[in-house]
Amino acid sequence: xxxxxxxxxRLSEKGERLRAEVREFLDGxxxxxxxxxxTAFGGYDPQFSEALGARGxxxxxxxxxxxxxxxxLVERYVVLEELLAARAPITxxxxxxxxxxxxxxxxxxxxxRQEILPRIAAGKAYFCIGMSExxxxxxxxxxxxxxxxxxxxxxxxxxxxxxxxxxxxHYMILFCRTAPAGETRHEGLSQFLVDMSTPGIVCRQITDxxxxxxxxxxxxQDVFLPDDAIIGTEGDGWNQVTSxxxxxxxxxxxxxxxxxxxxxxxxxxxxxxxxxxxxxIGRMVSHLVTLRRMSRSVASMIADGKDPxxxxxxxxxxxxxxxxxxxxxxxxxxxxxxxxxxxxxYQAMLAHVIxxxxxxxxxxxxxxxxxSIVARGLGLR
Amino acid sequence: MLDDxxxxxxxxxxxEIFADEPSDLWGSLQSTGVDKALVPENKGGIGxxxxxxxxxxxxxxxxxxxxxxxxxxxxxxxxxxxGAHETDQPTIAFASxxxxxxxxxxxxxxxxxxxxxxxxxxSTATHVVFISDSPSPQLVVVDRQxxxxxxxxxxxxAGDPRDDIRLEGVIPAEVxxxxxxxxxxxxxxxxxxxxLMAGALERALTLTVExxxxxxxxxxxxxxxxxxxxxxxxxxxxxxAARAATEAGGEAIDEWLASEDESLFHSVxxxxxxxxxxxxAGAGAAIAHQVFGAIGFTEELNLQLFTKHLWAxxxxxxxxxxxxxELGRQILGEELETTLWRTLAPVGAGITLGESK
Numbered sequence: 001x002x003x004x005x006x007x008x009x010r011l012s013e014k015g016e017r018l019r020a021e022v023r024e025f026l027d028g029x030x031x032x033x034x035x036x037x038x039t040a041f042g043g044y045d046p047q048f049s050e051a052l053g054a055r056g057x058x059x060x061x062x063x064x065x066x067x068x069x070x071x072x073l074v075e076r077y078v079v080l081e082e083l084l085a086a087r088a089p090i091t092x093x094x095x096x097x098x099x100x101x102x103x104x105x106x107x108x109x110x111x112x113r114q115e116i117l118p119r120i121a122a123g124k125a126y127f128c129i130g131m132s133e134x135x136x137x138x139x140x141x142x143x144x145x146x147x148x149x150x151x152x153x154x155x156x157x158x159x160x161x162x163x164x165x166x167x168x169x170h171y172m173i174l175f176c177r178t179a180p181a182g183e184t185r186h187e188g189l190s191q192f193l194v195d196m197s198t199p200g201i202v203c204r205q206i207t208d209x210x211x212x213x214x215x216x217x218x219x220x221q222d223v224f225l226p227d228d229a230i231i232g233t234e235g236d237g238w239n240q241v242t243s244x245x246x247x248x249x250x251x252x253x254x255x256x257x258x259x260x261x262x263x264x265x266x267x268x269x270x271x272x273x274x275x276x277x278x279x280x281i282g283r284m285v286s287h288l289v290t291l292r293r294m295s296r297s298v299a300s301m302i303a304d305g306k307d308p309x310x311x312x313x314x315x316x317x318x319x320x321x322x323x324x325x326x327x328x329x330x331x332x333x334x335x336x337x338x339x340x341x342x343x344x345x346y347q348a349m350l351a352h353v354i355x356x357x358x359x360x361x362x363x364x365x366x367x368x369x370x371x372s373i374v375a376r377g378l379g380l381r
Numbered sequence: 382m383l384d385d386x387x388x389x390x391x392x393x394x395x396x397e398i399f400a401d402e403p404s405d406l407w408g409s410l411q412s413t414g415v416d417k418a419l420v421p422e423n424k425g426g427i428g429x430x431x432x433x434x435x436x437x438x439x440x441x442x443x444x445x446x447x448x449x450x451x452x453x454x455x456x457x458x459x460x461x462x463x464g465a466h467e468t469d470q471p472t473i474a475f476a477s478x479x480x481x482x483x484x485x486x487x488x489x490x491x492x493x494x495x496x497x498x499x500x501x502x503x504s505t506a507t508h509v510v511f512i513s514d515s516p517s518p519q520l521v522v523v524d525r526q527x528x529x530x531x532x533x534x535x536x537x538x539a540g541d542p543r544d545d546i547r548l549e550g551v552i553p554a555e556v557x558x559x560x561x562x563x564x565x566x567x568x569x570x571x572x573x574x575x576x577l578m579a580g581a582l583e584r585a586l587t588l589t590v591e592x593x594x595x596x597x598x599x600x601x602x603x604x605x606x607x608x609x610x611x612x613x614x615x616x617x618x619x620x621x622a623a624r625a626a627t628e629a630g631g632e633a634i635d636e637w638l639a640s641e642d643e644s645l646f647h648s649v650x651x652x653x654x655x656x657x658x659x660x661x662a663g664a665g666a667a668i669a670h671q672v673f674g675a676i677g678f679t680e681e682l683n684l685q686l687f688t689k690h691l692w693a694x695x696x697x698x699x700x701x702x703x704x705x706x707e708l709g710r711q712i713l714g715e716e717l718e719t720t721l722w723r724t725l726a727p728v729g730a731g732i733t734l735g736e737s738k
Contacts, residue, residue, distance in 0.1 A: 004583060004621045008628065016729040023728070085722040259722060266721045270713050281712050282705030283660075286653035289725060290626045293650075297625070318618050368611065375610035378590050378617055 006311065009296035010303065014071070015078040022082040025055065029088075043089025044165065044214075046123070052083075052090070053123025058097050062105060066113055067121030073303035077252065077296060084256040091165065091214070096120045099247040100127035100173050104193070107232030107240050112193055116171070128169040130160040130176075130194070130218065131241070138369045141185040141238065145176035145220060147192065153226040154178075154192070159219050162363075166216035167203040169196055175241050178234055189237035192229045199223070210355035211340070242309070248364045250298040250312035255291045255319030257360070258326045261349040262288075265330050268346060280333045287322050295319065310377040313370040320360040320367065327353045388433060391415065395437065399444040407448040416450060416470075419458035425467075426457070431569075431638070435576040435631030439624070442580025442694075445686040447541055449502035451573040455566075456510045462560040463520040471522070472506035474546065475567050475698065482548065484513040484521060484556070491556045493521060493548045501697070503544030504532050508554060512566050518559035527551050537693035539686070565637075565645040570698040572630035572651060575658040578694050579627040581687045582620040582662060585669040588684055589613055593672055609672060616668040619661035626661075630654030649725060652708040659695040659704075666691045 029051075052058050056069030060076035080097075083090050090097075101120045104112050119125035136142045145158025158176060166172065172194040179188030194201070200223035206215040232240050262284060269277045294315050301308040327350055331338070338351035361367040394413045403409045410416065419434055420426025429437070434454060441450045449472055456471030474497040482495030493513070500509055509523050523530065529551040535543045593604030593613060603609050633650035645651050666688040670677050677684045695701070715724045 004586075004617065004624055006621065006625050006628075008632065019726070020728045023723075081726070085720075085726070263721045266712060267717070270715075270717050273713055275706075278709035278713060279702060279705045280709070282652070282707065282709035283656055283701065285649065285708055285712055285721075285725065286626065286656035286705065289649055289653050290622050290629065290657045292725075293629050294621065294625045314614075314618050314621055317614070318622060368607075371611045371614035372607070374614040374617055375604075378586075378613065380590060380593055380604040380610050380613060 006294050006297035007300065009293060010074050010300040012072070012074045012078070015075040018071075018075055019078050019082055022057070022079050026082065026086045026088060043087075044091045044168070045089035046092050046126075048089045049093040049123035049126075051123070052093070053121060056121075058093055058123050059101050059117060059121030062101060062117055062121055066105065067118030069121075073299055077299040081252040081256060081292075084252055085259055087260050092126050092168075093120070093123050094253075095129060095164070095169075096125060096127040096171075098251060098253075099129070099244050100171070102247055103173060103191070103231065103240065103244045106243070107191070108193070109228060109231075111228060112231070116193070125171065126165065126169045128163050128166040128172045128196075128216075130163060130166075130172045130174040132160065132162045134159055134161050134217075138366055140175070140241070141181075141189065143176055143189070145174070147174075147176050147178050147190065147225065149178075150224070153224055153229065156192070156194075156220045156223040156225055159217060161206075161215075161217045163203075163216045163218050164214045166196065166218045167205060172196055172218070173231065173244075175237055178237075186238035188235055189241075190234050191231040191237045191240050192225055193231055194223075194225060194229065198225070208356075208359070210352065212356075243307070245365065246302070246307065246309045246312050249316040249370075250295065250302065250308070252292070252295055254316045254360075254364070255288070255295065255322055258323045258353045258357070259288075261326055261330060261346075261353045264346045264349050265334060268334060274333070277333045280329050284322075284326065284329065287325075291315065291319050291322060310374065313365070313373040313377075316364065317361075317367050317370045317374070323353075323360045324357045327357060387427070388436075391418070391427070391429075391433075391437060392440065395440045399440070399446070406446060410446075410448060410450060411470075416453040417457045419454055420461045424461055426461070431572075431634035432628065432631040435572065435627055438573055438576035439580035439583070439627070442577035442582075442690070443584045445539070445581055445584070445683075445690050447539070449506065451570070451577060452501045452506070455569060455573060456506075456508070459510055459512075459520055459560065459566070460522065463557040465520060465522055465555045465557045468522065468554070469507040470505075471508040471510045472500060472502045473566070473570060474500045474503070474509050474511040475563070475570065482511070482513060484515060484519060491521075491553055493523065493551050493553055495548055497546040497548070499535060499537075499543040499697075500546050502542050503546045504534050504542050509546055512559045512561075512563040514563045518562050520555075520557050520559040521553045522555040522557075523548065523551055524554040527554065537697070539689040539693045541690075541693070543697075562644055567698060568645040568648075568651050569634060571655040571704065572627065572634060574694045574698050575623070575627040575630055575654040578658045578662045578691055579620070579623040581690050581694070582623050582658075582665045585665060585684065585687045585691070586613075586616050586620045588687070589616060589669045589672050592677075596674075603672070612668045613672060616665045619665040619668075623658040623661035623665070626654045626657035646707065646711065649708065649711070652704055652711065655695075655699060656701045656704045656708065659701040662691040662695045 057079050059067055060071040061073045062068030133143050147154040147156045174192040174194045178190040181188055200221045202219045203216045205213055207213055298308050298311050336347050338354055339347045340351040342348045398409045417426040418429045422428040438451055452472040455473050484493050511521055513519050513521050529549040531547045533545040537543045593609055594602050596603050629650040633648040637645045673684055676682055
């Protein structure tokens with residue numbers, strides 16, 4: 001597959017009907033917090049998640065027997081972009097919906113699927129991702145958390161970090177070593193389904209520079225996991241985690257998370273137009289619609305059973321750089337002093353996106369790692 | 382609609398011609414009928430849609446072809462749409478507001494007056510075609526040999542003819558009601574330029590990857606250095622975005638033609654195409670040259686054919702700033718209550734919603 005070819009995104013009549021339904025639902029929803037306040041970004045709201053689950057809008061793409069609503073991935077994409085564009089509070093269930101569920105669907109045991117997937121789809125089972133460690137960031141294969149065989153299961157010791165929402169998730173997908181590295185460092189790695197209420201797991205919250213309290217450092221001290229906690233094949237964790245990352249990288253969250261700042265900018269410009277602001281809008285919109293097309297194209301490729309890991313890396317790089325550019329161009333075209341506590345929505349949103357913008361090109365793979373993937377795909381070695 | 386077989390044949394025919402490097406490239410291309418690709422089959426064309434036309438133009442751009450393919454393709458198409466008489470090799474022009482061209486009528490005789498600026502291949506085309514919007518949109522076909530026509534030759538950065546055509550009381554070869562308003566033609570010409578740029582940028586990337594794998598410094602191919610890999614990856618990303626924006630633009634023309642909308646200016650995708658590709662062209666060309674170092678800055682290598690065309694095409698038929706202003710105005714013209722997102726992603730965009738199933 002040529003790295004530059006992004007097939008026309010598949011359009012779905014069912015998806016477009018859903019788009020209208022989701023908009024109606026969002027317009028009628030009573031938001032528990034002021035949606036324009038900086039604190040409303042990245043909202044965590046189990047009630048909202050359950051309301052979405054009740055409508056069949058989580059775990060879309062799961063087969064019916066595992067709680068899916070008979071939707072495909074193209075429809076899932078429509079719902080997700082509408083939720084993101086409205087800045088709906090979806091972070092409680094978003095990891096489970098985006099990647100953990102699909103990982104279990106692909107590699108999990110029948111028991112794991114039956115037990116967990118319907119609860120994800122209902123908006124009642126939340127996940128966190130145990131990949132990064134204090135000494136293992138971009139170099140994921142260097143993880144040191146170990147699971148050692150014991151009678152009836154495994155004993156896990158080690159530390160995970162930057163684990164978003166670990167303190168309020170039901171499960172973690174733990175990526176760790178089950179055997180020493182073999183000929184390649186990618187051998188001897190496995191994934192586990194960890195019940196976060198298991199004794200021996202301790203979460204320490206870490207506050208991010210925007211004041212967000214989602215990060216955790218998660219300590220495992222001789223944590224016992226039963227035999228059937230393993231996901232997929234022992235030792236095959238590297239391949240499994242790579243396919244999981246394609247889901248993590250390709251979605252609309254990689255270019256829509258700062259949309260509300262642009263929205264607010266446009267709303268103000270409609271009332272107080274300026275030549276500079278008009279040009280900024282035209283330029284940013286051209287980037288946004290192009291990214292959206294590329295991202296939808298990746299979603300269509302995944303729906304068609306292809307493995308667009310390279311395309312996903314490319315779109316994430318482009319999307320996150322776009323997100324970082326938003327506050328930089330807005331602040332010059334419409335001057336104000338960013339202020340997280342301001343009642344003025346533009347000021348508050350600008351503060352939010354400036355403070356959060358460094359994370360865009362780090363989480364889910366740094367842009368440097370992504371660019372190395374693209375370079376390899378181009379044949380540079 | 383064109384089938385895959387015809388599509389494959391066209392791609393192959395063009396690939397063979399470019400591989401042969403014939404002395405008369407334009408003549409060879411015309412012999413395939415690609416210059417009339419947009420004209421329906423029953424009228425001697427191939428009947429491709431705009432999505433496909435953009436693919437053909439990408440191939441031309443990928444070969445930095447110094448031929449008036451985009452202009453002639455559009456010219457033949459316009460002449461056919463307006464029901465005017467076929468010409469040999471029409472080019473297109475846009476009568477801009479700073480250089481108005483007046484169309485007037487006395488009895489049965491039309492006359493045009495004014496200057497068409499920087500007309501692509503104005504000095505070699507047999508006819509120049511443009512749309513005048515007074516009193517109502519009229520397609521004007523002027524024979525370059527007609528009395529009162531004078532041409533001042535010019536060149537773009539890539540050396541292709543961009544000529545001023547002065548019209549003094551010229552009687553057009555034909556005037557017919559235009560299929561659409563003049564500004565829509567400008568959008569179409571801009572999307573055609575986007576397609577050429579997308580193709581040229583892709584070739585700049587291919588050449589850059591080849592060179593980075595071949596050129597040895599510090600004892601290894603420079604493509605092994607992470608700094609080079611990072612930059613080439615950005616070039617690839619820009620090339621992919623240019624192509625996606627172009628394809629969206631081509632599809633937007635097709636959608637617009639099938640709709641009732643009078644102006645292509647209402648299509649976000651159509652106005653976005655040249656903003657995005659123009660920006661990609663500048664960013665991508667800079668990276669390609671950086672990787673090539675001094676040799677890429679000379680006429681000894683082909684890279685310059687592609688980068689010069691990128692630099693020329695991005696400023697023709699409106700540059701990024703021009704189109705960003707237009708698109709920004711369209712967005713700001715929407716009602717205050719309509720969010721940006723709902724402007725950009727209207728329910729059912731691109732498909733017709735039938736009865737509930």
